[in-house]
Amino acid sequence: MALEGGWAGKILRVNLKSGEISHEKTEKYIEYIGGMGLGYKIMWDEVPAGTKAFDEANKIVFGVGPLTGSGAISSGRTNITSLLASNPFHGVSDSHMGGHFAVELKYAGYDGIIIEGKSERPVWLKIEDEKVSIEDATLYWGHGTFQTIAGVTAIMGGDSQVAAIGQAGENQVNLSVIRTGLSHSAGGHGGVMGSKNLKAIGVKGTGAVHINMENMEWYKLNQFVLSIYGANNQHVVPRTPQPWAEYDHPGSRWTAKEGLYWEQADPPIETGVCKPEDSNKIGYRTMKAMLDLGANGPKYTVRMGGCAACPIRCHSHVKVPQLSKYGVDPYVANTCMGFYAPSSIMFKGFNVDGESKDDATVIGRSLGSHMADDYGVWCNYGQLARDLKWAYEKGVLKRVLPSAEYNSIPWDKLESGDPSFYLDFYRRIAMKEGELSRLGEGAFWLDKRWNLGEEYWTYKDNKLWTKVGYPVHHSNESNGQVGALISSMFNRDAQCHTHQNLIGSGLPTDVQKEVAEELWGSKNAIDEPANYTPMNRGKAKFAKWSIVRNVLHDSLTLCNWMWPMTVSPLKDRNYRGDTSLEAQYYTAVTGKEMSEEKLDQAAERIFTLHRALTVKQMGTTNMREEHDQLTGWQFDMDPDKEPFTAGTIKLDREDYEKALTMLYEELGWDSKTGAPTRATLERLRLKYVADELETMGLLPA
């Protein structure tokens, strides 16, 4: 069976120990689609249970999918799979990055890269179409990501794409990233590259992705997708009332409006009114800098940016001349947590001499963003800052740091709001300087070392979701049990936006409920915000569908910050989107007939394999008790309020157990333990997984 479209057809395998470079045929992996699915399959087949993230036996898989590079809308993402060092049992996990690395890899002729073994000296991987070589990286080792990416590009040419680690990754800091382009970071696996002495991967591709659909038909399919696209996170109503819009919502990222400019563009460009039918203005809909950088964000905005083949430009590109005072280039770009996470390191706020509060915020956030990116430090979805705040304010740091070290840290800068605190802070984390740098190990290991106590886990504002040591990420604030369940299923913060995008779409709850009834058979799958009802079957189906589509997107690869097209901005479609588009895309590109149901089943296979990998790595079937339990604040918050009353997102313990049971049932997992059963594994063509788990005594009774 030859692959005629979509997939490149081969996967690159690089052994850094032996220097051997070989190829795998993609064909044997297509039941796992690509990207995330490819990663899990390889991890299952090739990395033994009990391996630790920085062990030589661990592998790291850069996966892209059949849609990557096809021009499908928002298909520019790279999925990275490996063991995660910040996780207590070094569970399998994914990190993702946008930019242009993924499409370049496809044009070079690869559906993925498997990195194995460990080099004896620092190296980087050079990929120019079929020409692949392991190069000396001594020159780059010890340098930040910006200089490394520039160095590799100088050798490979301006039309190449580079992914690199900073000093944090080199030093095997658990919380470290792999970064590409100007503003795209995959959080969590930088240290795995570091442990293999792999500093960077440079890719240059001159080939093409073949489309198995008549040219203009493919073009029209993409035009249709654009016609139902919204703004960032598929928010489909504007943030402010506009004449064309029936609805508006203050939480919407459809921020464009008259009088809102990219003020540093030359000449300044007005975002203006962007009607849904004006596809040549989609890129203005999300003026993200006003969210990322606060009220004065627009004043510094040169333009927006983002990933390959995506019309939603969600990365703020700003020019902040004041940064030169800190020795940093004035041009900075990032999005969301890339700005917020450093911002919350400075938890006392920003103060810069001669600058307004709003200007100081822009200066501070952009400086923090640049420093974190250059050193390649991961924020653990904002947890790093909360851990610093807790340890500082609770006197933990005074207790655990040698006094000389404690006194050497410029706490006065933190106290006074001087952003130059970042220069010191991120260096210590990335270079593993002193005891403070333990913050870079992640919540679980930090508690183990510093004895933070039960209060650390149960304090609501620490936002720790489970004892696995990661925080909320669209959890109980996102439709109660639905977000809660989704957040408990992975080995790091859930990166699922399927549910959040619908809930945050800006459409009235009544419209969302109609959509829920059509998709999951029950209006009750969706509650009013912060006014929840007890668990029901519709919510379990909604949670399952959200995860399945998330996994699907990371395998195809499509951006789950935009996909699926659950709803649209079009009143004449009754605000409906089209959930069959992923299957239509798959069929069009690969030439293999695919239904929505069959594709969802493939994604369910991938997610069940993820669960099986977790069972295997943890050595227990008891996922309910050992993996899926919450830290407690979710049930104890708002003591004066009862769960399922207006004005609280509080959950109920018994109801949460029921929710787990219902989700396990929907997924065909053992309803008691939450481990995949043989019947389900066989239904999903994972018999070999069932067989292996059985020999390990890890199949539920």
Added chain:
Amino acid sequence: MSDEKRTILDKTMNRREFLRMSGLSAIGVSTLSWLLPGCTSNKEDVAVFETASGVLIHESPRCTGCLLCESSCTSVNDGKVGQQLARVKISPNYMYGQNGVSGPNWENGTGEMGNFKLNAELCRQCEQPACALACPENAIFEAEKSGAREVDPEKCVGCGTCERACPWGIPTVDTETNVATKCVLCHGYSACVSVCPTGALHFVSWDEAIRKYEDHFRTEEI
């Protein structure tokens, strides 16, 4: 070549005015021998091209680098998607601008990693198209309706002379088919213009193009 295609080509050639210009022809041949050592041509005619119906222009401040123009260009024209073949060329200078990393002070140069300014190379549909004049097979002709300079795939031998002759390197040889491609203005449709999510690409008349540039420079003076 199919009869149908030959008829179209003949029609185009009839409409065009071909002038026998021996002096220029000699320059053409000598240029060829410089561009393509070892390749000989018996081309004697040099075509005079009429101005194309309009031109693509790129408004850099609006360009955010999604490269949907490139993917649409290649999917519509080639049935496959890649950057190398794209006739709208933004990706080659996307990261570090035209000077690349080796240029001085790249941090403040153009490109995504510099001052964010993205440059596009677009086919100018030149009045005297270097690609067509250099082609040893006379394979680049003027399309009847759009006036775009197009490659006749039946005549093209994939030698790449056009690519090297064009000052902006617009024509590109498809390594899979060994045939050169270049911007054909999508036969009057312009997929890249239609897909651009920030309206940074425009297909305009020559007069309008000049007007737009004048407007731009006026703005700069203020």
